[in-house]
Structures are given as structure tokens and as C-alpha cells.
Amino acid sequence: MSNLVTRRNQVLPIAARSIAVAAALCCAGLASAQTAPSVTLYGLVDAGITSVSGLKNGTVTQVASGIMEGTRWGVKGNEDLGDGYRAIFTLESRVELDTGANSNRPISGSQLSDRFSNAALLGLPSDAALSLPAGMVQGTVNKIDAALANEFGVNVGAAGNRAFDRQAFVGLVTPFGGFLAGRQYTPAFETTATYDIMETQSGLAAGQIVAFPAVLEIRKSNSLAYRFVKDGISGSLMYAAGEVAGDSAKSRMLGMNVNYKADMFAVGFGYNTANNELGNKSLTTAVLGASMNFGSSKVSSFVAKITDDNPSNLSVIAGLIAPPGSPAPVLAFGNLVQSKFIEAFKQDGTLFHIGYRYVTGASTISVAYSNYNDNRPADADVRSYGAAYTYALSKRTDLNAVLVHYDNKNLAQVAPGGNGYIGGITASAGTDSNSLALGIRHRF
Numbered sequence: 001m002s003n004l005v006t007r008r009n010q011v012l013p014i015a016a017r018s019i020a021v022a023a024a025l026c027c028a029g030l031a032s033a034q035t036a037p038s039v040t041l042y043g044l045v046d047a048g049i050t051s052v053s054g055l056k057n058g059t060v061t062q063v064a065s066g067i068m069e070g071t072r073w074g075v076k077g078n079e080d081l082g083d084g085y086r087a088i089f090t091l092e093s094r095v096e097l098d099t100g101a102n103s104n105r106p107i108s109g110s111q112l113s114d115r116f117s118n119a120a121l122l123g124l125p126s127d128a129a130l131s132l133p134a135g136m137v138q139g140t141v142n143k144i145d146a147a148l149a150n151e152f153g154v155n156v157g158a159a160g161n162r163a164f165d166r167q168a169f170v171g172l173v174t175p176f177g178g179f180l181a182g183r184q185y186t187p188a189f190e191t192t193a194t195y196d197i198m199e200t201q202s203g204l205a206a207g208q209i210v211a212f213p214a215v216l217e218i219r220k221s222n223s224l225a226y227r228f229v230k231d232g233i234s235g236s237l238m239y240a241a242g243e244v245a246g247d248s249a250k251s252r253m254l255g256m257n258v259n260y261k262a263d264m265f266a267v268g269f270g271y272n273t274a275n276n277e278l279g280n281k282s283l284t285t286a287v288l289g290a291s292m293n294f295g296s297s298k299v300s301s302f303v304a305k306i307t308d309d310n311p312s313n314l315s316v317i318a319g320l321i322a323p324p325g326s327p328a329p330v331l332a333f334g335n336l337v338q339s340k341f342i343e344a345f346k347q348d349g350t351l352f353h354i355g356y357r358y359v360t361g362a363s364t365i366s367v368a369y370s371n372y373n374d375n376r377p378a379d380a381d382v383r384s385y386g387a388a389y390t391y392a393l394s395k396r397t398d399l400n401a402v403l404v405h406y407d408n409k410n411l412a413q414v415a416p417g418g419n420g421y422i423g424g425i426t427a428s429a430g431t432d433s434n435s436l437a438l439g440i441r442h443r444f
Contacts, residue, residue, distance in 0.1 A: 048439025066420010197355025
């Protein structure tokens with residue numbers, strides 16, 4: 001089943017202030033002051049207690065890593081080469097503070113939503129209609145569902161045994177921009193993170209309600225990027241190679257963003273488009289965002305359009321059910337099951353987010369509303385709203401409280417998570433969920 005590993009194995013949002021380590025270094029690198037080479041160890045530890053309702057086991061209370069931000073550690077370095085040139089690198093790894101591991105499971109476990117795991121909702125006929133042994137249809141769905149649940153998105157962390165799952169890149173900063181290579185954040189994700197009032201922190205972040213199937217690539221391996229910053233305008237271009245022999249179009253991704261920031265307002269646009277393993281156009285995300293600053297307060301909003309007519313890495317399902325040489329009826333059944341899963345994972349929707357943040361002294365208060373309008377037959381609309389409070393004990397340490405409600409419509413069944421983990425799914429389609437999270441965060 002390992003062939004089902006796909007882009008969706010990383011669906012958790014990350015804090016905006018860490019998304020563009022590369023971009024920040026590019027800005028710093030444009031200065032030509034001569035400095036000695038440096039290597040810095042850095043990180044963030046974040047853990048607390050969460051209580052999530054609406055799950056199959058009722059309300060689940062647990063210790064979790066990543067209430068506001070995913071726990072991580074990393075090393076970054078730079079060397080001034082003179083004349084405005086600088087060499088940089090970043091290596092960053094996730095850590096689950098509650099267990100010490102580098103991957104985790106959703107609060108609800110490894111199950112998928114009913115629309116991905118119920119034969120009737122998938123549109124598969126009964127065993128009798130297909131002249132198959134009793135229980136074969138549902139049994140086949142359970143087999144594929146288990147594989148997807150383990151390797152197609154809900155197993156979050158260092159899939160493929162990546163030691164530096166979050167970021168791993170090296171680059172050259174020049175007077176005319178930065179050139180980077182490795183595993184990096186994608187342009188469209190950076191735009192959503194910039195205009196999410198939560199900066200992707202906590203279960204109140206917009207990305208939490210569209211964690212699976214993921215509505216955009218967060219990070220991309222095998223990527224080349226160009227970044228620039230000048231007079232309030234910044235942007236990036238990215239090409240991520242699929243590295244499939246004989247066909248460079250297979251599994252590749254292209255992305256770009258541009259942002260303008262003034263003293264009181266900012267506006268930005270981001271775009272990602274990927275091909276699936278067959279070279280067909282797959283997940284495509286376009287994001288438009290804007291924000292206004294009013295001294296101690298800020299209003300921020302974005303809208304993202306998501307389409308995916310050819311979901312990636314599902315073309316192996318037929319072969320798992322009916323290997324080459326199987327009887328014709330079995331081959332036909334394998335193709336049917338594959339087509340139904342592909343249809344279920346297609347995407348066509350719009351994500352909207354708006355939020356307000358107020359800072360007074362050591363306190364930061366945020367409120368946010370997010371809504372995903374699903375245009376597919378499942379009509380799995382979901383919205384979230386709530387509030388977050390942060391009290392800074394120091395510049396490095398703060399206490400946090402987040403209260404959020406998820407409103408699931410029709411076949412939607414999303415449960416709240418945090419920045420470092422997914423909540424998973426509720427007990428049934430249309431079941432709502434609430435989450436209360438209390439945590440402490442320390443940066444070093």
C-alpha cells in the first residue's frame with residue numbers, strides 16, 4: 001500500500017512567522033555588510049490539553065503537541081560572500097512534544113469521512129448487482145480505506161522517514177533576489193498564512209477545516225524557488241520537479257505569489273498548480289488576500305478557489321484489487337472501485353476567511369470566521385468560528401487558550417485540531433464539533 005503515499009501527507013498549517021525563513025533571509029541577505037559565517041540552533045516547543053467533542057468515542061481529552069504552533073527544532077546558517085551575495089541554509093524537523101516522536105495521528109484515529117469509506121456513498125453497487133460474493137464490495141472499500149487512512153493524509157509527520165520534514169533547503173542570495181533549492185513552503189500556502197488572522201495557529205486557523213483532502217500544497221520537496229523583496233513588493237516563483245523518468249510533467253508543481261505591503265495595509269495573491277502521477281492537471285489553488293492595520297488592531301481576510309479534477313496517486317487502486325492477469329470481471333471491478341474513489345476525491349470549492357486581532361499590553365485577542373463552500377455532489381460545507389487568547393509571560397514564552405466551533409453540513413464531518421495535529425472526523429456526517437485547548441509555548 002506504500003504507493004498511496006501522496007502530497008497530502010502534510011496537511012497541517014504552520015505559523016506564518018516561520019513560513020518564509022527563506023524570504024526573511026533573502027531580505028537580510030540583500031544588505032552587503034560583511035559578517036562572519038554563522039550557524040544558529042533554534043526551535044519552538046508547544047503543548048497543552050485539548051478537549052474535542054463530537055467524535056465516535058464522544059468527547060476526547062488529551063495532552064497534545066502543537067496547540068498554537070507545531071513543535072520543531074532546526075539549524076540555519078548564512079555566510080556573507082561580499083558584494084551583496086550570501087549563502088544560506090535551513091534544516092528543520094518536527095517533534096511531537098507529548099511523545100517525542102516525529103509523526104502523529106488525528107484525535108479521531110485513522111478513520112476517514114463517511115464519503116470516502118462508505119460503499120453506498122461512494123456510489124458502488126451492491127454485491128448482488130455486481131454478481132460478487134457477499135460482502136466483497138464493502139470489504140474492498142474497507143481495504144482501500146485502511147490504506148488511505150494510513151498513508152494518504154491522516155498520518156501526519158515524517159512520511160518517508162524524512163529527518164527534516166518541515167524545511168530543508170540551501171540557497172544563494174544576490175542583489176537581484178534569492179535562489180533556493182530543497183524542501184520549501186509553497187507560494188500559495190505563504191499567501192494564505194500571511195492573510196490568515198491566526199497566521200495558521202491553532203484550530204481556529206482557516207486551513208484546519210480543509211485539512212483532508214488538502215486544498216493546497218503546504219511544502220514541496222525537490223523544489224527550486226526564486227524570491228525577491230524590493231520597496232514593499234515581495235514575491236516568489238517555484239518549480240517542483242516530479243522526478244519521473246521520461247516525463248517531466250508527471251507529479252510536478254508550479255507556483256507563484258506577489259505581495260504589496262504598506263504601513264496600514266497589505267494585499268497579495270498566490271497560485272499553486274500540480275500535476276498528478278499521470279501528468280494530468282491536478283490540485284490547483286488560487287488565493288487573494290488583504291489586511292488593514294489600525295495600530296493595536298488588525299483585520300485580515302482571504303478567499304481561495306480550489307479545483308482538482310484528477311486527484312493524485314489514486315491510479316494504483318485498480319491494481320491493488322485486481323493485479324494484471326486477473327479474470328475480466330475482477331479487472332472490471334477494480335477499475336470501478338478506482339473510478340469511484342477518484343470521483344470522491346475530486347475538489348471544487350471556495351475557502352473564505354476573515355478575522356480580527358487586538359493587542360493590548362501582554363494580551364492578544366483574536367476572533368475568526370472561516371467557511372468552505374463545497375461545490376461537489378457531497379456538498380460537504382463546513383465553517384468554523386471562535387476566539388483565541390494569548391498572554392505573553394515574556395518575549396519567548398506565552399500561555400494560550402482557544403475555543404472553536406466547527407459547523408458541519410451535509411456530508412462534512414471535520415473535527416478541530418491544532419497547528420501541530422489534525423482533529424480528524426466527527427462521529428457521522430453533519431455532526432458538529434467543539435474544541436477547547438489550553439497550552440504553553442516557548443521559543444528558543
